[in-house]
Amino acid sequence: MPTAGTSISRKYPSLRNSSKRTQYSWLEGRRLDDGAEGLWRVHDGIYDLTDFVEHHPGGREWLEMTKGTDITEAFEAHHISEIPEKLLEKFKIRDAKEPRNFTLTFKDDGFYRTLKRRVREKLKNIDTATPAKLSNLYTDTLLILTYVTAVAALVTQSYIVGALAGTILTLAAVSSHNYFHRRNNWRMYIFNLCFMNYKEWRISHALSHHLYPNSLHDLEISLGEPFLCWLPDPKIKNIVQRYVSWIYGPIIYSFIFISEFVKKLVLSKNHLALDDLIPFTVPLVMYLATGENFTTVVNTWLYIIFCASFLFALIGFNASHHHSGVVHEGDAIRENSDWGIYQMDTSMDRSDINKSHFFTLTFFGQHILHHIFPTLDHGVLAQLQPEFLETLREFEYEFRACSWFEHIVEQHKQLARIQPRTEYKGLVKTKKQ
Numbered sequence: 001m002p003t004a005g006t007s008i009s010r011k012y013p014s015l016r017n018s019s020k021r022t023q024y025s026w027l028e029g030r031r032l033d034d035g036a037e038g039l040w041r042v043h044d045g046i047y048d049l050t051d052f053v054e055h056h057p058g059g060r061e062w063l064e065m066t067k068g069t070d071i072t073e074a075f076e077a078h079h080i081s082e083i084p085e086k087l088l089e090k091f092k093i094r095d096a097k098e099p100r101n102f103t104l105t106f107k108d109d110g111f112y113r114t115l116k117r118r119v120r121e122k123l124k125n126i127d128t129a130t131p132a133k134l135s136n137l138y139t140d141t142l143l144i145l146t147y148v149t150a151v152a153a154l155v156t157q158s159y160i161v162g163a164l165a166g167t168i169l170t171l172a173a174v175s176s177h178n179y180f181h182r183r184n185n186w187r188m189y190i191f192n193l194c195f196m197n198y199k200e201w202r203i204s205h206a207l208s209h210h211l212y213p214n215s216l217h218d219l220e221i222s223l224g225e226p227f228l229c230w231l232p233d234p235k236i237k238n239i240v241q242r243y244v245s246w247i248y249g250p251i252i253y254s255f256i257f258i259s260e261f262v263k264k265l266v267l268s269k270n271h272l273a274l275d276d277l278i279p280f281t282v283p284l285v286m287y288l289a290t291g292e293n294f295t296t297v298v299n300t301w302l303y304i305i306f307c308a309s310f311l312f313a314l315i316g317f318n319a320s321h322h323h324s325g326v327v328h329e330g331d332a333i334r335e336n337s338d339w340g341i342y343q344m345d346t347s348m349d350r351s352d353i354n355k356s357h358f359f360t361l362t363f364f365g366q367h368i369l370h371h372i373f374p375t376l377d378h379g380v381l382a383q384l385q386p387e388f389l390e391t392l393r394e395f396e397y398e399f400r401a402c403s404w405f406e407h408i409v410e411q412h413k414q415l416a417r418i419q420p421r422t423e424y425k426g427l428v429k430t431k432k433q
């Protein structure tokens with residue numbers, strides 16, 4: 001087990017290399033490393049939120065899951081208003097004994113908090129309801145179409161209609177990701193249709209990937225290993241993982257949904273819940289609508305799932321973080337980086353996807369703004385671009401974006417890359433921060 005820290009933490013993440021790594025083992029590792037003294041840590045304070053869990057407006061789950069960990073990044077990213085910070089003081093019981101494990105900063109005059117103040121003001125003066133309603137309309141339509149096209153695939157027994165049903169299922173699942181980042185709401189359950197559970201994604205995606213992208217703390221990186229290895233480290237990938245993954249990668253893409261479910265049955269069966277039955281509503285509707293025999297229903301449904309899984313991975317892995325020009329663990333980064341700047345260094349947006357509300361919602365668009373303000377509806381984010389660009393200019397950073405196609409090419413180059421960059425090559429134009 002390595003003992004040195006990582007580019008953004010003093011300690012190497014416990015249990016990262018466990019052969020049984022899951023969302024729950026990631027949380028377990030955080031409890032071992034975070035110096036939260038069995039309670040909740042925010043910056044250098046220890047808080048007892050036991051009495052607040054039930055009353056948390058974002059839902060009890062977020063706080064239940066994170067008990068015993070440092071929630072600084074989660075707390076900062078999930079609240080735009082000043083109310084949570086004021087409320088938090090009520091629950092402080094002492095200063096933490098150890099320094100924080102993570103070295104990312106949230107200085108008041110730093111990039112992230114400056115931008116957040118501007119966003120807070122802007123949100124008071126813009127129409128957020130209309131774009132949010134449009135997102136709801138898109139999502140609900142995709143949900144209905146998921147069932148309709150699945151039935152159509154069964155009736156027609158056409159591979160093309162089956163692939164269309166898979167496409168719709170993926171678009172519905174990605175849209176529902178807009179909802180599981182927020183307070184509990186029914187649309188977050190749409191995500192479960194694809195065999196992955198929204199609650200587990202709140203851990204691997206919202207709490208791990210969003211807060212520490214491309215680092216050793218990012219579960220979306222570690223769960224891909226040893227088959228898909230994006231970190232530039234010759235110790236974790238050989239020639240097969242670097243180049244042959246270009247060929248076997250798409251096959252893996254197709255099995256992700258099913259394998260996540262199987263993994264849950266094997267490794268996390270204690271966490272099985274009623275909502276894990278949601279994916280089975282699709283074949284049930286297919287059966288009830290047509291009366292087809294069991295084998296035909298299951299075969300058609302599995303074909304839809306494989307198509308959906310392929311497209312989901314194609315969209316997800318090429319959304320922002322694996323362009324070979326962005327920072328991955330091992331590459332030099334700024335010391336004590338502002339959290340928002342670290343997010344900028346590890347991401348690159350997609351100019352083509354960002355142009356449309358529908359594609360932003362269904363292709364993980366407006367990626368950087370979504371990462372740093374995950375509780376805002378995807379449809380609202382475009383309106384925040386002026387404040388985002390203004391703050392970037394002020395901090396002398398540039399906004400980086402390229403096409404989706406370039407991301408796909410670059411992601412493959414990143415799979416092959418093994419040389420970490422020894423000089424900081426983020427998006428900074430000057431040394432000023």
Ligand code: HEM
Binds near residue numbers: 052071080082088
């Ligand atoms: C793991 C840490 C936490 C996470 C992930 C989290 C997440 C969330 C989410 C998702 C929402 C709903 C946002 C929306 O839908 O607009 C929310 C709202 C809220 N949370 Fe948290 N929360 C955390 C910790 C806390 C703590 C420690 C406090 C205060 C003691 C707090 C106070 C609030 C308040 C007051 C709201 C209402 C919205 C607002 O005024 O900003 N949260 N939180």
